[in-house]
Amino acid sequence: MILNKQVVDQHNNQLLDKHKRNFTHLSSDITHLDYILEKLQQFQIAIPSWALGTGGTRFGRFSGAGEPGNLEQKLEDVGLLHALNKSSGAISLHIPWDIPTDADKIKQLAGSLGIAFDAVNSNTFQDQPHQAYSYKHGSLHHVDPRVRKQAVDHNIEVINYGKSLGSKALTVWLADGSSFPGQLNFREAFQNTLASLQEIYHHLPEDWKLFVEYKAFEPHFYSTTIGDWGQSLLLANKLGPKAYTLVDLGHHLPNANIEQIVSLLLMEKKLGGFHFNDSKYADDDLTAGSIKPYQLFLIFNELIDGMDLHGMDHASGLGWMIDASHNLKDPLIDLLQSVEAIKIAYAQALLVDREALKKAQQSNDIVKAQELLQDAFRTDVRALVAEARLRMGGAIDPVQLFQENEIRSQLIAERGVNTVATGL
Ligand code: AOS
Numbered sequence: 001m002i003l004n005k006q007v008v009d010q011h012n013n014q015l016l017d018k019h020k021r022n023f024t025h026l027s028s029d030i031t032h033l034d035y036i037l038e039k040l041q042q043f044q045i046a047i048p049s050w051a052l053g054t055g056g057t058r059f060g061r062f063s064g065a066g067e068p069g070n071l072e073q074k075l076e077d078v079g080l081l082h083a084l085n086k087s088s089g090a091i092s093l094h095i096p097w098d099i100p101t102d103a104d105k106i107k108q109l110a111g112s113l114g115i116a117f118d119a120v121n122s123n124t125f126q127d128q129p130h131q132a133y134s135y136k137h138g139s140l141h142h143v144d145p146r147v148r149k150q151a152v153d154h155n156i157e158v159i160n161y162g163k164s165l166g167s168k169a170l171t172v173w174l175a176d177g178s179s180f181p182g183q184l185n186f187r188e189a190f191q192n193t194l195a196s197l198q199e200i201y202h203h204l205p206e207d208w209k210l211f212v213e214y215k216a217f218e219p220h221f222y223s224t225t226i227g228d229w230g231q232s233l234l235l236a237n238k239l240g241p242k243a244y245t246l247v248d249l250g251h252h253l254p255n256a257n258i259e260q261i262v263s264l265l266l267m268e269k270k271l272g273g274f275h276f277n278d279s280k281y282a283d284d285d286l287t288a289g290s291i292k293p294y295q296l297f298l299i300f301n302e303l304i305d306g307m308d309l310h311g312m313d314h315a316s317g318l319g320w321m322i323d324a325s326h327n328l329k330d331p332l333i334d335l336l337q338s339v340e341a342i343k344i345a346y347a348q349a350l351l352v353d354r355e356a357l358k359k360a361q362q363s364n365d366i367v368k369a370q371e372l373l374q375d376a377f378r379t380d381v382r383a384l385v386a387e388a389r390l391r392m393g394g395a396i397d398p399v400q401l402f403q404e405n406e407i408r409s410q411l412i413a414e415r416g417v418n419t420v421a422t423g424l
Pocket residue numbers: 050121173213215248275283323424
């Protein structure tokens with residue numbers, strides 16, 4: 001056991017005086033303090049299993065040490081994060097990178113760490129050994145019905161793995177697209193994708209959701225068959241009430257107004273969830289909030305405005321997930337930073353005076369509306385987030401504790417130096 005209560009308590013005692021000073025100062029001006037603390041305590045963000053190891057770029061990959069080598073160790077990593085921040089109580093698995101050979105054992109381990117299973121992901125963007133047909137020219141959109149069937153069957157297999165673990169959603173992200181004009185008949189590609197998704201949808205349990213993720217470009221550079229939220233929503237609407245759009249923050253063309261997309265998907269009751277991350281250029285998969293924290297805040301502002309104010313936890317059915325890739329930082333530290341950034345944005349958005357904002361909008365008071373949003377965004381809410389964490393038994397400063405206790409060195413001692421986590 002790398003992290004026990006004693007270690008966390010010791011860390012907290014060391015920082016308690018300073019924290020209390022900051023918290024008292026901040027909270028004296030907040031009217032609905034208990035409400036905000038409660039919301040922050042309930043909020044959980046799922047960790048992607050594929051982000052627990054070091055990622056790479058197409059130019060190279062610089063391996064980290066002490067990385068998880070199997071699903072059990074991935075769960076242990078998420079358990080560590082959750083013990084530190086009390087907000088990482090879920091994991092999102094990717095098949096076949098995370099096949100649960102003994103589902104009962106995996107479920108039991110997850111349960112003992114307080115971890116639930118968020119959406120399971122299928123993978124038809126890579127060929128697996130011994131697979132009959134290649135996905136070089138696509139999967140669910142493929143011109144050859146045999147390839148489409150193979151990809152559909154894989155998705156059904158993923159649903160079954162998910163069922164064995166208690167997951168309630170399937171995320172489909174397709175690399176299907178084209179890199180040269182003329183390569184693809186757009187309408188046929190879309191229709192093939194729809195027909196394949198209908199087949200998958202047909203195998204979806206009653207209480208499950210299908211998340212249709214979109215992405216503007218990459219790996220293809222001319223067209224992507226599910227390239228934007230319009231195409232995803234079109235599919236979700238045609239598929240039926242169990243199908244939703246999934247928003248990965250890195251999957252838009254430059255300067256897209258993601259908060260507006262989020263608000264309309266919510267209005268249509270078709271927002272399935274998120275892959276949180278941040279980017280400067282495209283699908284950079286950087287730490288959430290590291291480049292555009294104001295955008296993250298504005299997204300949460302729309303979420304609070306558009307959702308039942310009581311429903312922003314996993315029970316609401318929304319998939320709150322991170323999708324990141326780290327090739328420079330320690331993956332676990334990066335994930336702690338992402339969760340923290342997401343909670344900060346949420347806390348700031350909870351501070352917005354909604355009544356006053358409504359009034360400003362109704363009277364076209366642009367200055368007031370801007371002041372209200374920026375006033376909340378410019379509030380340093382870190383002590384608020386830390387207080388919520390402290391009340392749940394987490395660490396006041398998870399990153400500091402991770403570093404001070406040399407948690408990575410302990411993992412290296414356990415797992416070795418030459419480790420490669422499965423996944424991208
Ligand atoms: C790919 O760009 C997408 O973000 C997917 O969500 C993908 O399944 C994930 O990033 C793992 O590679």
